[in-house]
Structures are given as C-alpha cells and as structure tokens.
Amino acid sequence: MRLAERYAAAVTDHSRLVIAAVLVATLVVGAGAGSVDGGLTIAGFSSDSAEAAALDDIERNFSVAGENTTTAQVVVRGDNVLTRESLLDTLRFQRAIREDESINATLRDDQPTLGVSNVVATAAYYESRGGGGPPPSLDAQIDQLESMSEAEVEATVDRVLDPEADTRGDPYALLATSYEPGSTTASGRILLVYQDTTGAAADSLPEDVTAAQLELRELADTELSATDHFVFAPGIVDEESGQATGESFALISPVALLLILTVLGIAYRDAIDVLLGLLGVALVLVWMAGFLGWAGIGITQILIAVPFLLIGLSIDYALHVVMRYREASVDDPGLDPRAAMRRGLAGVVVAIGAATFTTAVGFLSNAVSPIASIREFGLVSGFGIAAAFVVFGLLFPALKLEIDGLRGRLGWPPNQSPFGRGERVGRLLSVGPELARRAPYVVIAVAVVLAAGGGVAATGIDTTLDQTAFLPQDSPDWMNLLPAALQPSDYDIKANAVYLNENFVQSRGGSQAEFLIRGPVTDPGTLDAIAAGHDALRETDSAAVRADGSLQATGPLATIEAVAAENETVAAMVDDADTDGDGVPDGNLAAIYDAVYDADPAAAAETIHRENGEYRSLRLSVALSGTTDTRTITKEMRGVATEMESGSDLNVIATGSPITSELVQRSLLRTLVEGFLITFGVILAFLAIIFRLRYGSATLGAVVLFPVVLAQAWLFGTMYLADLAFTTETAIIAAIGIGIGVDYAIHIGERFVDERGAGREPIDALTRTVEGTGGALLASAATTTAGFGVLALALVPSLQRFGFITAVAITYAFLASVLVLPSLLTVWERLDGTTADTSA
Template sequence: MDIADRYARVVTERSLLVVVVLLLATGAVGAGVGSVDTGLTIASFASDSTEAQKLDYAETNFTTAGENTTVAQVVVRGENVLSKASLVETLRLQRTFRENATVNASLAPGQSTAGIENLVATAAIRAEAANGGGSAAGRAGTPPASPSLDAQIEQLEGMSPAEVEAVVAQVLDPERQTAGPVDPYTLLATSYEAGATSADGRVTFVFQNAPESADGLPESTVEGQLAMAALTDEGVTSTDAFVFGPAVVDERSGQATGESFALISPVALLLILIVLGVAYRDIVDVLLGLVGVALVLVWMGGFMGWAGIGVTQILIAVPFLLIGLSIDYALHVVMRYREAQADDPDRTPREAMRVGLAGVVVAIGAATFTTAVGFSANAVSPLQSIREFGITSAAGIVSAFVVFGALLPALKLLTERAFGRVGLARQRRAFGREGRVGEVLRVGATVARRAPVAVVLVALLVSAGGGYAATNIDTSIDQVDFLPRDSPEWMDSVPEPFRPGDYAVREQAIYLNEQFVRSQDRSEAVFLVEGPVTDPDTLERLAAGRDRLANATTPVTLANDEQRVAGPLETIRAVAERNETVAAQLDASDGNGDGVPDRDLAALYDAVYAAAPTEASATVYREGGEYRALRTTVAIRGGADTGVVTEEMRAVADTVESGSALTVTATGTPIVQELVQRGLLRTLVEGFLITLGVITLFLTGIFRARYGAASLGAVVVVPVVFALAWLVGTMYLLGISFNTETAIIASIAIGLGVDYAIHVGERFVHERETAGSSEAALDRTLRGTGGALLASAVTTASGFGVLLLALVPSLQRFGLVTSLAIAYSFVASVLVLPSLLVLWDRYTEGSADVGEGEEAVAAAD
C-alpha cells in the first residue's frame, strides 16, 4: 500500500474526526479575517535605482513651492472660455470654494487658486489704478499685489466685454514678459494660438493641503476635492467644466469597480452554477463545492489577518485564482469518486471514496506544491506588494488542498452515508466518460494515435511564433488605461440596482494629457547636475542640453511654441529682469555676449541668492557656502511613453555631462516608474524561469519515485510552456502590454496550467499500468480526467470571462488574459500532451525504464 492509499484510508475511515478537526482549524484561522485592512489601496512599488536616489536627493535639497500640497484642476471647455461671462463665472466659483466650509478647510494657505481669470482681473485692476480710474480697486489707490476675489469679480463685472477682451489681449501678448509667478500659457490648452483673445480650454489650479502620509491624501483633502467637483457641476453653466484631481479619480475609479462587480458577480455566479450543474447533475455536489470554495476564501482571509496583510489592487487577483483552483480540485475528487462507483457498483461509498481519493490525491498534491512554489518564489522580491501577493497566494493554494483534499472528501462521504441510511441511492455518472462529451474529449487520443509527431510540430511552430512575438511585445504602462470607461449604451437597459453609471474621468484625463501642461511631479523630468557646478562652462552645457531637448518628442510644448523648462538659467534671467544687481552680474559673467554666463558663476549664484533666495534654492543648491548641485525640470506630456521619456532625457543628460567633470542624472517620476517597471518584469520573468526549473525537478522526482519514470516530469511541463507562448503571442496580436499587471495574471495562468498537465500525466501513467497500449490508456484518461478538466476549464474561464463586462480596463484585461490562459492550458493538456505522452511511451519502448519505482508501467504493445 503506497502513501496515497494510506492517506485515503485515514480520511475515509476517520471522516467525522477529519471534518471536526478541520472545521475547528477553519474557525481558528478564520478568526483573523476581522483584522484584515479592507480599505483598497494602490500597491506601491519602491525603487532603489540610482535615478530614484537622485530624485530623493533633489526633493530633499531643493526648495520648491507647493510642498505638502496637492493640485486639483478646474477645467473649463467651450467655444470661448476667455469671454467676460466665462471669466466672471469662474471667479465666482472660486469664491464659492472659499465660502464652502468643507472646501475651505482643505485649501492651502496663501494663494490657493491660480487661473487666467485671476491674471486678467488683477491686470485690469492695476491698469485702472495706473490710469486713475474709478473702479473699487482704483479708488483705493495703489492696488494690492493680490487683490481679493471680491475686488476681482467687481472689476470684471464693471467692464464691458470689449474692455475685458482688451485686457485678455494684454495678458496673453506673446511679446510680454511674464510678470507674475504663473505663466499664463500654462493655464491654456496647447491648441490656443498665441496672441488670440479666445480659447476653447483653460484650467484653474486649486492648491490643497496634502502633508506626506503613507495612507495617501488626508480625509479633509479628499472631502474638499469631492465637494469642489459638486460645486463646479452646479456653479458653471455657460460652458462645460469639471474638476480633475487624485481624490476625484480614486472615488470614481472605486465606484466603477464596485458597480462593475455588482453587475458581473450575478452573471458570473449564474454561469458557474450552470456549468457545475451540467457537470455534476446533482445539487448536493454543487453545494458541497461552493461550501468548499467559501472555506478556502475564509482560510485566505484569516491568513491575511494574522499576517497583517491588507487588501491591495494586486491581491484582488488571489481570490480568483483560488476559486478556479478550488473548482478544479472539487471536480477531480467528485468525478474520481463517481468513476470508482461506476467501475464497481458493489463498492460502498467509503470504498469508492478511498479508491477515488487515492487515485487523485497525488495529482492534487503535486499541483498544490508546484503552484505554491511558483507563487512563493515572489517572497524573495524586494517589493512588499509582490511579496505579499506571493505569500498570500501560496497560503491560499495550500488551504485549497486541505479543504478539497481532506475536508471535502470526508464531508461528502458523511453526506453520502447519511443519504444511504434513509434509502436514497445517489450514483451519478462521471462527466465526460460517456456521450458526446466523451467523444469530443477522445479527439486528443485519436490524433495522438494517428499523427503525434505532426501535432507536436504544429504546437512547436505556433509556440515559436509566440516566443518571437514576446521579443516585440509592448512592455509600457499607460496610467490612463487603468481609468474606468463609460458604460456602453446597452447597459442603460440593465435593471436599476445593477445599472452602472457613466464615468467621464478617462475622457477627462486624455483631454488633460493632450491639451495641458500637467503640474504634478509625476509629469516632470528632472536633471540633477552634481560636481563642480561653478566651472565656467557649466551653464553653457545646460544651454546645449536645452537645445538637445528641443528635438525631443515627450516634453510638452506651450501655445507660444516654448517648452516648459525651469532651471538655473531661467531663474537667473527671471531675477535679473527685476533686480539691477543681478542684471549687472549677469552681464559681467557673460564673457562672449551670447546670453549664457561663462565666468564668475559663483559670484552670479551669490547675487541671485541675495536677491531671491526662495527662487534660487529651487534650482541651485548650496551647503556650507559651497555650491553643490543644480536642478532643471522639464514638463512632460501627460500619458507619454515612459520608455521614450527615459531614453530622450538620458540623451539630454549625456549631452550636458559629456567631456566634463560633472555628473548629470536624468530622473523624475516618469523615469523612476519606467525603471521600476523594467525591474519588476525582469524579476517576474526570472522568477518564472526558476519556478519552471523547480517544478520540473519536483515532477521528475515524483514520477521517478512512484513509477520509475523520471523523464515524464519534463514531458508534463512542456504543454505549460506551449500554453504560455500561445498566450504571449495572442497578447501581442491584441495589443495587450506585457507589464507587471499582465505578468502576474500570466503567473496565475501557469499555476492552473501546471495543474491541468499534472492531472493528465498522472492519470495516464496510472492507466498505463493496466491498459494494453498507450492509446488505450489515453482514451480512458481523457474520458475520465478530461471530463473534470473540461468542466473546470469552462467554469473558471466563464467566471473570468464575464470580467469583460467590467467598466475598468484592468479588470477587462484580467478577465481576457486569464480566460485565454485557461483555454490554452486546457487545449495543451488534452490535445498536445497526449501526443507527447504517446511519443514518450514509444521512445521509452513501452516505458521500459518503468519498474524501478513502487509500481511498474505495463509493457508496450
């Protein structure tokens, strides 16, 4: 009696004890569920790259305005958003923000709003005062540097549309030097034509308090931003207007995710119940399977609670994996029990369960080990989110084995015995063993008998094509592609409780990315220049870099055809325009008269620091009286490919650094994100290769120990590799990026694929012991195990497939890629693996090497 038989005997003879012990264990583990932090958070990926370290250095040592603040953008769109009516309306909206207690509590101190309307009103007040006009602001004499909102509103209200247009022309005069801290062109859509007095889009920035916190924005800031969005919808009626900010995006994305699940969950459950009903044809077995799935999820949640792991975007994928694996395990246990009954109708339920469980427990155990190893490999990742994903997945997979390898068989046995005591006979056929389904499943055995080499060659060629596609597949991440889409028209007919809303946030993000300079640091590249920054040619090198930057495609271009660049040269020139001392020093430092200082840079920096220390410290860093570093920032187009950004900015940095003693680093959030993405992909790919090796070695050992067929372990793994190649090739054809998101999905698919292949391989060797030929063994394998695999594949693929109805693109991709992976794994296991097994059997001359293990495979025909 081997270990599988001994295990099955313990479970069946001590079934009540097994149920009691495991239910008590479930209660103990499940007690941790209440400790799980269910507040969905975005998984963060830190980086220890040189670029990340330099970005941290820049953020620490350079003083910038707006620290500890976040920016909400009030975007106004219309035929002419520079008209008097539109400008006044937005000024009134700003006043409404301040009058609203929720919004006002979130506003940053000082000048918390900045828009074209403020610049125009302020310019009008100053012009009125300069001309001795009679406005309220003018009568007050010299206007304040920042007139109140009430004064701005009164000023524009008292002017005619033509007078307002004249001030707009003055503010937006392309020959006019910017007098204030805000460049008016950054507040207009890039489609605006310089010098025009009309525009179809503009933005007003609203600055809110946002102290650094690991938990994201403070609640008051979130509530204030959401209140701003509601007030804007009510207060702006003459044009289209919306508020865009992190709180609004998170709130609407979360709402879309919740409504998507509310819509698709009933559909998914209905599909799963239909497929399970067809496969089981018995409501008791369906209910037992669902109870088992629920218990596995309780074990997973309890583990997370005890381990202190909270819910993140990545961990949302784990329950889907466990549901699919649980359904698969349940089907195999129940179907093998039914097969044992059918093979010998005189067997008691206990005997049938013992035979069935002994026949499948090794395959389930091997699948559990290989899948758990695959995911637990992520535990060595330097990234916490990936570590938690791997550990939680592995723990959940082990719990699936405990529930369906011990608790479910014991519970089903007790149930069958209870029905037997009241005289209810409950013999059911195993799905796929007979009828049309059985005939379809035999296709793999048929083609394996007739043309196994052709099948393998076709699979190999298709896989090679997929592998080649993998070298060209896109690996970028577009953050906009994670935002919810508007619901299609047909969803308007969905009953009210399940009908999703419309979300404009994706369209708004695209509009902002294409039409405006994004103010957040996530849309900036940063050049950090370290070393002898007072050397005479330093600023000339920066100027050369600026020239190189003009040829780049990723920086944003303003309406005046200028890039938004802020660095030492820009700071020096801006301060010199209003300070005579700095202007004189600038002239003295410009030896060749080309406008770029090339001598006495230390004296020039000293003059700028003396005149405008705050502005100077934003681009020139000094410590202990010595100048250590310079910083230049470049606004990047929202949505620009971070890979292209990285390459272009590195080329600019090389231009500045080449042939000098300076160290120039191109960094910034887009570049750091790109490097994190590359590192994650490398980690995931390397982890997969290592996992594949471990799985192969494990299966080799299992088949060697049980059947003396060590080489079969490698054969069983081949279809898994084929399925992965097909999946990657399909992603390439569909234009789906291979990034951290889809790489994790692929790892789930590999876990399920290994499970399918192990079941077929293990069952084949078992059947080959008594079958007269490999073809006969395959026929019984595919009509037996193949039926459970088909039911499992259809059930899980259907459950994942309904995610295509979701409004969140990441959920749609999750559903599509996982469904394809399951389908490919099934096809590879029941169509390609049989041919590989036939060739393996022939190559080993009827498994002549078998016989050294506990049991020998029968000789070939």
C-alpha cells in the same frame, strides 16, 4: 499498500476525526482574518536605482514647488473661453469656492486659485490704477471686469497674451497648447485650485480634501452650468475608480455566479455536491484571509489575483475528487461508498499533491524578490495553494462521505455518474486520443509552430505603462437597456484625463522630469551646459511645448533670470559675467548664486542647493507631454543628461516619477520573468523525480510540463494580437495560467500512467484518461473561464484585462492538456519504451 492508498485509507477510515481536525485548524487560522486591513491599497514598489536616489536627493535638498499641496484642475472648453462672460464665470466660481466652508477649509493660504481670468483681471486692475500696489482681491478682480465692456476686456486679453508683453503671471501655462499666441480666442483653459495636504501620508489624500474635491465638482456643475467644463483631481479619480469597481462587481457577480452554478450543476448534476464544492472554496479563502491577518499583510491590487487563482484550483480539486469517486463506484458497483472514496482518492491524491507542491513552490519562488509586494504575492499564493490541498485533499472527501452516508439513510442517494463518461462529452473529449492515434507528430508540430509564433510575438509585446489604461471608462450603450438598479453610472474620467494630456502642459509630479546636476557646479561653463540641456529638451518628443512655443521648465537659469529682473544688483552681476553675450553667465557663478540667495532665498532654494556655504548641486525640471510613454521619456531624458555632461565635469542624472516608474516596471518584469524561469525549473525537477520514482522515467516529467510551456507561448501571442501590454499586472495574471496549467497537465499525465499500469494499451489508456480526468478538467475549465471571462464586462480596464487574460490562459491550459498532451504521451511511449509500473 502504496503511500497514496494508505493516505486514502486514513482519511476515509477516520473521516469524522479529519473533519473535526480541519475545522478546528480553520477556526484557528481564520481567526487572523479579523486583523486584515479591508481597504485596498496600491502596492508599494520601490527601486534602489541611482535615479530613485537622485529623486530622493531633490526632494530632500531642494524646496520643491507644490510641497504639501494637491491640485484640482477645472477645465473650461468652448469656441472661445476668453470672452468677458467666460472670464467672469470662473472668477465668480472662485468666489463660490471660498464661500463653501468644506472646500475653503482645505485651500492653501497663498493664492489658492489661479486661472487666466485672474491674470486678465489683475492686469486690467493695475492698468486702471496706473500700475503698482498690492495684488487685487478676488472681489476687486470681479468688480474690475464687471466695470468693463466686452471690447475693453478683449483689448486687455490682447495685451496680456501678447508674446512680447511682460505679463505678471504665466497665462500660457494655463491655456491649451492649441492656442495661437497673440490671439484673443482660445478653445480651452485651466483654473487651478490648490489644497493643503500638510501631514498627509505619502501618495494619499486626507479625507476632507477628497470630500472637498467631490464638492468642488458639484459646485462647478452649478456655477458653470452654461459652460462646457469638467473637474479633474486625484480624489475624484480615486472615488470614481472605486465606484466603478463596485458597480462592475455588482453587475458581474450575479452573472458570474449564475454561470459557475450552471456549469457546476451540469457537471455534478447534484445540488449537494455543488454546495459542498462552494463551501470548500469559501474555506480556502478563509485560510488565505487568516494568513493575511496573522502575517500582517494588507490587501493590495496585486493580491487581488490570488483569490482567483485559489478559486480556480479549488473548483478543479473538488471536481477531480468527486469524479474519481464516482468512477470507482461505476467501475465496481459492489464497492460501498467508503471503499469507493478510498479508491478514488488514492487515484487522484498524488496528482493533487504534485500539483499543489509544484504550483506552490513556483509561486513561492517570488518570496526571494527584493520587492516587498512581489514577496507578499508569492507567500500568500503559496499558503493559499497549500490550504486548497488541506481542504480538498482532507476535509472535502471526508465530509462528502459523511454527507453521502446521511443522504443514503434519508433515502436521497447521491448522483454517481462521472461527467466525462457521458456520450456527448465523451465524444468531444476523445478527439485528443483519436488525434494521438492518427497523427501525433502533426498535432505536436502544429502546437509547436503556434507556440513559436507566440514566442516571436512576445518579443513585440509593449511593456510601457499608460496610467490612463487603469481609469474607468463609460459603459457601452447596451448597458442602458439594463434594469435601472443595474445600470452603471457615467464615467468621463478617462476621457477627461486623455483630453488633459493631449491639450495641456501638465506640471504634476507624475508629468515632470527632473535633472540633478552635481559636481563642480560653480565652475565656468556650468550654466552653459544647462543651457545646452534646454536646447536638447526642445528636440525631444517628451518635453511639453506650451502654446507660445516655450518649455515649461524650472532651473537655475530661470531662477537667476527671474531674480535679475527684480534686482538690479543681480542683473548687473549677470551682465558682467556674460562674456559672450548669449544671456548665460560664463563665470563668477558662486558670487551670482550668493546674490540670488540674498535677493530671494525661497526662489534660490528651489533650484540651487547650498549646504554650509558650499554649493553642492543644481536642479532642472521640465514638464512632459502627457501622450509620451515612460520608455521614450526615460530614453530621451537620459540623452539630455548626457548632453549636459558633455564637455564638462558635471554629473547629471535624469530622474522624476515617470522615469523611476519605468525603471521599477522593468525591475518588476525582470523579477517576474526570473520567477517564471525558477518556477518551470523547480516544477521540471520535481516532476522528473516523482515520475522517475513512481514510474521509472524522468523524461515523463518534461513531457507533462511541455504543454504548459506551449500554452504560455500561445497566451503571449494572443496578448500581442489583442494589443495588451506585458506589465506587472498582466505578468501576475499570466502566472495563474502557469499554476492551473501545471495542475491540468499533472492530472492527465498521472492518470495516463495509472491506466497503462493497469494493463491498457496506450490509446485505450488515453481515452479512459480524457473521459475520466479530462471530464473533470473540462468542467473545471468551463467553470473558471465562464466565471472570470465575464469580467470583460467590467467598467474598469484592469478588470477587463484580468478577465480576458485569465479566461484565455485557462482555455489554453485545458486545450494543451487534452489535445496536445495525448500526442506527446504517445510519442514518448514510442521513443522511451519505458513500461509503466504503478507498484511504487
């Protein structure tokens, strides 16, 4: 008796013991599910690059502006947002902010709000009092503008925004880049609201700050109701993203469940089998959740892909077990249910086991990744795939036997008709064997040409990361026709983010490039090198240009200039050290740095690092254009760093959040691509060994795997045509196509050699294969494609991409297995000449 037959006999002869053992194991493993952190977190990606180390140095050694602070941006738009009434509206809004206890409690102590209205009102206040004195309070600013006429306010705006004026504050940083310097009209401006986040964990906001930002948005709708405006803040982004995800699933889940139940109902034509299959899926997910808890792994956005993979495999495994059981009953009506299950399980367990091993090992290859989130993805996927075998290779057949026995005793016999043997379905599935009989080489040639096209297209797939691509977007108009309970909310967060990026210079950490300048930073020529860097920045597309044509940059030159403007001693030293009259000190830099530190240590600490009396490094930061991708930013900023190093002994590293994100993205993609290659290598070796031992042909393993390679190439070509970037997100989703594709191909290949071993001619063997196993694959593919394809209706772009890519990957895996693989097997038989032997 073969090993597969002995296994099937053990499961069917001891079905109740198997059920009890697996259920106990499920309770033990599933007990860990209670320890899983239910909150979705962003996967922690880190890099050991020089750029990441430089950014750490900057954060550690420099007093970075905005530390322990988050910023909400209130954007005001209109034909002219510089009118007296518009400026007063935002001043009164600031007063309302302070009067709101929940918001006020989160504001930082020093200048919690800042806008053009404050700059104009303050200038008018000083002018009315002859200059000098402490800054006016907010109430004094409001009183000042209320006492002025429209013409007087316009005149003050004209003086404040005069490019030649020495204005207190920086109004150009708060105006849209479309503003014409010197004009008294503007189409947009920003009010900044600064909130204290002291003590908060990195990359997270305290709950009270998030709540205050949501309250701020409601307050703006009340106080600025007559003005076109919006509030953009990280807490609002998180809240709306979570809400959009919830509303998407509330809309999609019933549709997806209905589609899945409909397809499974058509395939099984037996409600009990449908429920048993869904029960098995639920148990697999319990095993996965239990593993997460026992292993102490939290849920991240990457791990969201794992349940979808497991659901797809589970549905597939259940269909194969049931359909082979039914085939055995139909082929030999004299068999009792236990014998039929024994024969059916023996015929399918090798394929399920091989698919489980190859898929699990493939995903486990990610466990060697240096990135923790990818390691967790590999471990959880591998364990979940193994759990799918335990549930559907042990529990499910044993449980079905017992349920069917009970149904027989109750006079409610189960449906025993295999899905693929139906006349219509059979004709559809027989296309592959018919093409294999008539023109196998043509089929292979067409498939390879399409794959080659996909491979070429893959080289042109964008790999840049656009953060706005993850923000929820407004629902299509047709969703307004849905019942009120299902209608989603309106989401402007993505449009608002795009507007900010296109119209304003952003100074958030994610919108800045940093330069860490190390080496002999007191040598003559150091500041000239930095000045050359400023000039180089102006020539880039990445550096943001303000309305007045200047860069929004902070560095030692700007620090020295600002301190010199307030301190005569520093100003005199700078003049003496500027030997060529270009405004940049050429020598005596150590003394100048000393004088700057003495005059304004806080400002000096932002751009000049001093340790034990020795100057170690300098920092230059520049705001970036929100419309430039991270790849371009990285390339251009590295070029600027090279320019600063040129002709000096300085070491300059371009860094910042966009650059480190780009490098992490490259590292992740490289890791995932390497994982793909390892996966294919491991699967190829395993299949070669298995088919060599069982059927005497190692080459059959490569033949079975080849359609999976073709399907992946088709998928990449489709991603290119659909203008989808190849990012970590899409790469992980594409891994699902590999996992399910290998499963489909192994089932077809294993069944074919079984049929050949039973004495059938190649085409007859292929026909029985695709009508039997192919029928289960069709039902599985249709179920998972329909279930995940409806994610295209989601409001969150990442869910839309997930649904589209998963559906396409599964469709291509199915087509490659039932259309291309039959022709490959036909040609393999002609060339290899190996006689299938199933006696092993």
